Amino acid sequence: MKFSHILGIVVIAVAVIIIISTTGDASSYVDFKEAKAMAVSDTREIHVVGTLKKDAQGHVTGIMPAADKLSFSFLMIDEKGKEQQVFYNNPMPPDFLRSEQVVVIGRYQGDSFVAGQILLKCPSKYQEQELQPTQQAQLN
Amino acid sequence: MVHEWIGQTGHFFVVISFVAALWATWNYYWASRKDTVNPGSWLKLGRISFGIHSLALFGVVASLFYIIYNHYFEYHYAWSHSSRSLPVHYMISCFWEGQEGSFLIWMFWQALLGLILMKFAGKWEAPVLAVVAFVQVFLVSMILGSVIPGLDLKIGSSPFLLLRDVMEAPVFALNPDYVPEDGTGLNPLLQNYWMVIHPPTLFLGFALTLVPFAYCIAGLWKKQHGDWIKPALSWTSAAALVLGVGILMGAYWAYETLNFGGYWNWDPVENAVYVPWLVLVAGLHLMIVYRKNGTALKPAVLFIISMFLLILYSTFLTRSGILGNSSVHSFTDLGLSGQLLLYMMAFVVLAAVLVAREWKNMPSTAEVSVYSREFWIFIGATILSLMAFQVLVPTSIPVYNSIASWFGIELNMAPPANPEVFYTNFQLWFAVGLALLSGTAQFFWWQKMDLAKLRSALVLPAVVSLIVASMALVALDIKEPKYLVLLVAAIYAVVSNFFVLLGLKHTNLKLAGGSVAHIGIAMILMGILFSSGYSKVISQNSSGLLYSREFADEVNQENVLLWLNEPQKMQQYQLVYKGQFLEADDAPGYIHKQLLRPTDKPDLYIARGDYYHKGKKYFGQGDTVQVQPENTYYRVEYTDADGKKFTLFPRAQVNPQMGFIASPDIFRGIESDLYTHVSVVPDPKEPLKWSDPEEQKIKIGDKFFVNDYVAVLEGLQQVREVEGVKLNESDIAVKAKIRIMAEGGSEFFAEPVYVLKMEEKTSGNLPAVIDDLAVKLSFVAIHPEDDSITISQSKTQKDYIILKAMEKPLINILWTGTLLLVVGFGIAIYRRYTEYKLLQKKGQY
Numbered sequence: 001m002k003f004s005h006i007l008g009i010v011v012i013a014v015a016v017i018i019i020i021s022t023t024g025d026a027s028s029y030v031d032f033k034e035a036k037a038m039a040v041s042d043t044r045e046i047h048v049v050g051t052l053k054k055d056a057q058g059h060v061t062g063i064m065p066a067a068d069k070l071s072f073s074f075l076m077i078d079e080k081g082k083e084q085q086v087f088y089n090n091p092m093p094p095d096f097l098r099s100e101q102v103v104v105i106g107r108y109q110g111d112s113f114v115a116g117q118i119l120l121k122c123p124s125k126y127q128e129q130e131l132q133p134t135q136q137a138q139l140n
Numbered sequence: 141m142v143h144e145w146i147g148q149t150g151h152f153f154v155v156i157s158f159v160a161a162l163w164a165t166w167n168y169y170w171a172s173r174k175d176t177v178n179p180g181s182w183l184k185l186g187r188i189s190f191g192i193h194s195l196a197l198f199g200v201v202a203s204l205f206y207i208i209y210n211h212y213f214e215y216h217y218a219w220s221h222s223s224r225s226l227p228v229h230y231m232i233s234c235f236w237e238g239q240e241g242s243f244l245i246w247m248f249w250q251a252l253l254g255l256i257l258m259k260f261a262g263k264w265e266a267p268v269l270a271v272v273a274f275v276q277v278f279l280v281s282m283i284l285g286s287v288i289p290g291l292d293l294k295i296g297s298s299p300f301l302l303l304r305d306v307m308e309a310p311v312f313a314l315n316p317d318y319v320p321e322d323g324t325g326l327n328p329l330l331q332n333y334w335m336v337i338h339p340p341t342l343f344l345g346f347a348l349t350l351v352p353f354a355y356c357i358a359g360l361w362k363k364q365h366g367d368w369i370k371p372a373l374s375w376t377s378a379a380a381l382v383l384g385v386g387i388l389m390g391a392y393w394a395y396e397t398l399n400f401g402g403y404w405n406w407d408p409v410e411n412a413v414y415v416p417w418l419v420l421v422a423g424l425h426l427m428i429v430y431r432k433n434g435t436a437l438k439p440a441v442l443f444i445i446s447m448f449l450l451i452l453y454s455t456f457l458t459r460s461g462i463l464g465n466s467s468v469h470s471f472t473d474l475g476l477s478g479q480l481l482l483y484m485m486a487f488v489v490l491a492a493v494l495v496a497r498e499w500k501n502m503p504s505t506a507e508v509s510v511y512s513r514e515f516w517i518f519i520g521a522t523i524l525s526l527m528a529f530q531v532l533v534p535t536s537i538p539v540y541n542s543i544a545s546w547f548g549i550e551l552n553m554a555p556p557a558n559p560e561v562f563y564t565n566f567q568l569w570f571a572v573g574l575a576l577l578s579g580t581a582q583f584f585w586w587q588k589m590d591l592a593k594l595r596s597a598l599v600l601p602a603v604v605s606l607i608v609a610s611m612a613l614v615a616l617d618i619k620e621p622k623y624l625v626l627l628v629a630a631i632y633a634v635v636s637n638f639f640v641l642l643g644l645k646h647t648n649l650k651l652a653g654g655s656v657a658h659i660g661i662a663m664i665l666m667g668i669l670f671s672s673g674y675s676k677v678i679s680q681n682s683s684g685l686l687y688s689r690e691f692a693d694e695v696n697q698e699n700v701l702l703w704l705n706e707p708q709k710m711q712q713y714q715l716v717y718k719g720q721f722l723e724a725d726d727a728p729g730y731i732h733k734q735l736l737r738p739t740d741k742p743d744l745y746i747a748r749g750d751y752y753h754k755g756k757k758y759f760g761q762g763d764t765v766q767v768q769p770e771n772t773y774y775r776v777e778y779t780d781a782d783g784k785k786f787t788l789f790p791r792a793q794v795n796p797q798m799g800f801i802a803s804p805d806i807f808r809g810i811e812s813d814l815y816t817h818v819s820v821v822p823d824p825k826e827p828l829k830w831s832d833p834e835e836q837k838i839k840i841g842d843k844f845f846v847n848d849y850v851a852v853l854e855g856l857q858q859v860r861e862v863e864g865v866k867l868n869e870s871d872i873a874v875k876a877k878i879r880i881m882a883e884g885g886s887e888f889f890a891e892p893v894y895v896l897k898m899e900e901k902t903s904g905n906l907p908a909v910i911d912d913l914a915v916k917l918s919f920v921a922i923h924p925e926d927d928s929i930t931i932s933q934s935k936t937q938k939d940y941i942i943l944k945a946m947e948k949p950l951i952n953i954l955w956t957g958t959l960l961l962v963v964g965f966g967i968a969i970y971r972r973y974t975e976y977k978l979l980q981k982k983g984q985y
Contacts, residue, residue: 018526022556026556027553027556029554044557045557070701090697091819
């Protein structure tokens, strides 16, 4: 067997390992119900997309910071409408309450969802920055 | 006034440069054909048309800069990326905040490179410039902003659009000539010197990758298969160097500015540049092999072509909006996805057709011996491409989701939840392989080897590396086996390349480029190993309350809470948070917020007192001070175990586009960096919430309680000047002198002022705030009838920060390695260039 063939086989083998490991380690977007079912057999962390729970006036409710401000928990509603308390062992991200959408990456531990990371989708530049003419707008 | 002429001029230049690029492609195409009757005249036309194209492009750049420089906010680009207070050097950065401008800078570099090639490429000019001009056609089309009549098809997004054509705002219905007074500004995160040089460097790197690709395509097309390698070699090195430096600059910027705690985040955009760079480096090595002994042409061609196609793919990923929210860098979607896809596919097809046509005509690589340098280079190139592949596969996850959704399948795949671990598991072992190879292959490079020679050459470096490695192990206490392996491999690479360098010293230092660059790479590997592998969170506290008893796992908290002026212990350090500071435009250092009184304008403050920095006075009481209002610096004083003190000023930025962004301050040491950033601060934009005031009647000498501390009213004193109030002759102002005794024997003084304006027949007061105690005392009334006064007090949340601190050991090795890499490449490029010049003189090219 020529050397180039051996090299080719090794390369293909490594490539296959890479693909398998990617599919194995890739996370997925699920809702809380699926996440809970998955947590039984799977130690992988998954992504859940949702929004913060708000009251009738539109204020975020259910935020419970720890006394030392170093961790907090909150109520999140996934895309299917299921509500879940999420724990996060880090201080509350500063723009948290302003976020339009929250992605939590983590997994269920018992009945609680523990997030390892939180990604926020904040109102973007183009939606937020409406053109607001000032009082003394120059009308040349 | 709406300055329509400049936008029209700009757009006119865009159209001219597009048409001229098409024309140049056509001219150069004919000039390069053997069967052309009069190739000389086509060549002349090619030069003229490419010249026009370049001039028009420079005109586009100038027009856009003119709009930004003159604050023509009737243009959407100026309005959304600039503002009046922006200094000129950051106006250049406006170019790469927007997608159109960043295309522009890319084209600008490519036009410049095209002009250089026109002068120096010799007989390669026509086919190479045909490819360059063809690429420019696609790039210029991205900013064309023209609608094809009848088809309702818009091509490109113009940077010269008027605001009224982009935004639907009621004001334009009332007054179409409305011009906003100010722009919304450049993202403050980009207002950093690295952001002035990092993007143009990266785009120059992108532009440079076009040159080897163009040569390669020209070689295939003109059936001069291997001849392109020699002239393209120094270009390829330059591309690898500039792109590599661009990547590392970005890493350094991230380290200094972002708060994810490092320089590399495996963000899709970072990956999208890393992947082509790896392939480019592999291609470069294969080209060198061909240059040396005429083998490895096919792989070299494949690698250079894939490299360029990967650049196009990464352009597609970052600019089509397909990454969605998975990246911090991605541009706003301008609806160019179709056009970007077309651009990519055009070159995929072109390259595939040419390779297929010429495959049989290219020399095949014969079986290589284990003792040949080709063998080792092949292995190295294979490892590099596997490295690239391993990053490419997960980075493309959003693409798989999109493709699946075309077929109606919801794939819902997400990137790996812990990218650092995921990528490191592979990349680390590949890096070990590369380090070992780069150490060994150098010996094969310079002389013919057999087993006996190899042994004798390797013995000394191997022994020395083992000695150095064991010394390092003793000194550095490394337990993780995989890190151990990487360290030994990297030390071996440094040592053996050093031996190669010593050997070359006697022959020719011009040949040293390779070994210097490889030492640089090995040092970069070591720097990454230590600074990332052994990055240690030192603000960890396990004493904090567990957030819930339900969890069995021990959870450590990685942040500490610091109250204003209250010392807190953190590992070997004592920390004190000393308050909020601002940075002024015209004075160095950080200025305490208490020294500044806000005005109506967010960026203007009035000084309350004199400001000195290093003994020099910069402004005095009453002066107006211009600051950067979005940045607040938090002074943290460290005292280490030996009593040595130092101060860090981590920053929080209220970013209008991205919200709250914390940037670290780094205490740089030789052994390790101490990296500190705030995680949470009280919102700098929210005014303090004060409790309802509680009033008390007090006589001079009375003791009373202020926020649970004992306080004494020591006396009253008439004053003639009150800050921020203009006193007339008849007005009366009195201050109350209050002493407050806090814990530990410390004392605070408050001097609230009461003012009687006799002419206006009104009274007022100027409260005194004691930040350390979070109280505000106001002097609200005088009661002459019983010699008493009324003091009201209200409380607030005491100022605090939540802080995270990390130690990054030996990160300086990473930056030193980067410098060596640059030097090594520099030597190599210089050598290839002089070689090529010599050949050109002899009339060979």
